[in-house]
Amino acid sequence: DADVTQTPRNRITKTGKRIMLECSQTKGHDRMYWYRQDPGLGLRLIYYSFDVKDINKGEISDGYSVSRQAQAKFSLSLESAIPNQTALYFCATSAHTGDNTGELFFGEGSRLTVL
Amino acid sequence: GDSVTQMEGPVTLSEEAFLTINCTYTATGYPSLFWYVQYPGEGLQLLLKATKADDKGSNKGFEATYRKETTSFHLEKGSVQVSDSAVYFCALSGAWYGGSQGNLIFGKGTKLSVKP
Numbered sequence: 001d002a003d004v005t006q007t008p009r010n011r012i013t014k015t016g017k018r019i020m021l022e023c024s025q026t027k028g029h030d031r032m033y034w035y036r037q038d039p040g041l042g043l044r045l046i047y048y049s050f051d052v053k054d055i056n057k058g059e060i061s062d063g064y065s066v067s068r069q070a071q072a073k074f075s076l077s078l079e080s081a082i083p084n085q086t087a088l089y090f091c092a093t094s095a096h097t098g099d100n101t102g103e104l105f106f107g108e109g110s111r112l113t114v115l
Numbered sequence: 116g117d118s119v120t121q122m123e124g125p126v127t128l129s130e131e132a133f134l135t136i137n138c139t140y141t142a143t144g145y146p147s148l149f150w151y152v153q154y155p156g157e158g159l160q161l162l163l164k165a166t167k168a169d170d171k172g173s174n175k176g177f178e179a180t181y182r183k184e185t186t187s188f189h190l191e192k193g194s195v196q197v198s199d200s201a202v203y204f205c206a207l208s209g210a211w212y213g214g215s216q217g218n219l220i221f222g223k224g225t226k227l228s229v230k231p
Contacts, residue, residue, distance in 0.1 A: 004158070033218070040223055041223060042204060042221040042222055042223040042224050043159075043204070043219075043221040044221075045218055045219075048218060058218070090158055090159070092158075092159075102208075103149075103161045103164070104151075104159070104161070104219060105160075106158030106159045106160065107158050108156075108157055108158045109157075109158055
C-alpha cells in the first residue's frame with residue numbers, strides 16, 4: 001500500500017457543488033500539505049499543517065478549506081467548486097527535521113474536473 | 116519573494132544523449148535545493164538535493180551542484196534512457212526564519228521525452 005493515499009483519484013463534478021479530497025498517511029509525519037498542479041504552472045501550495053492544531057494558508061488558499069482530523073489525515077474541501085479549480089491536486093507529508101532540508105513525500109494525486 | 120526558474124520544455128532527446136535542465140533561483144537566506152521527478156500518472160518523488168553551497172546531489176546517474184555565486188542548480192545526466200522520460204521539477208525550501216520552514220517553492224517543470 002502507498003504511504004500517502006489520496007481519495008478519490010478522479011472526480012468530475014459540477015459548478016457550485018461541494019467537494020472533499022481526502023489524504024491519509026502511514027509515514028508517521030507531523031507535517032502535511034496540499035498542492036495544486038496546473039500545466040505550465042508547476043505546483044502551488046494551497047494549505048499546510050505542521051501538526052493537528054496548526055493550519056496555515058499557502059499561496060493560493062482562496063476558495064479552499066482544510067481539516068486536520070488526526071495526525072494521519074488531512075482533507076481539502078472546495079465549498080462551491082468552480083471551473084478554474086479544475087486541476088491535479090497532491091497531498092504531501094514531511095518529517096520535522098529542525099531545518100529546511102526535509103523531503104516531501106507525495107500521494108499519487110487527485111484529478112478534479114469542474115464542469 | 117523566493118522563486119525558481121527552470122528551462123521550459125518539452126525536451127526531446129535520443130537515448131544515451133547528454134541531458135542538462137537549467138534551474139536558477141532567487142532566495143533570501145540559505146535555502147536547500149531539490150530536484151523532484153514525476154513519472155507519468157504518479158506523484159512527485161525526490162530525485163536529489165543539496166543543502167548548502169558547493170554541495171553536489173546525485174542519484175540514479177543524475178547530478179546537480181548548488182552554485183551560490185550563480186544562484187543555479189542545473190540538473191545533468193551523462194546518458195539518458197527511455198525510462199528517464201518524466202517531468203522534472205526544481206524546488207527550493209522556504210526561508211527558515213520566514214515561518215515557512217519545510218515548504219517548497221517549485222519551478223514550473225520541464226518535460227523530458229527520451230526516444231529509443
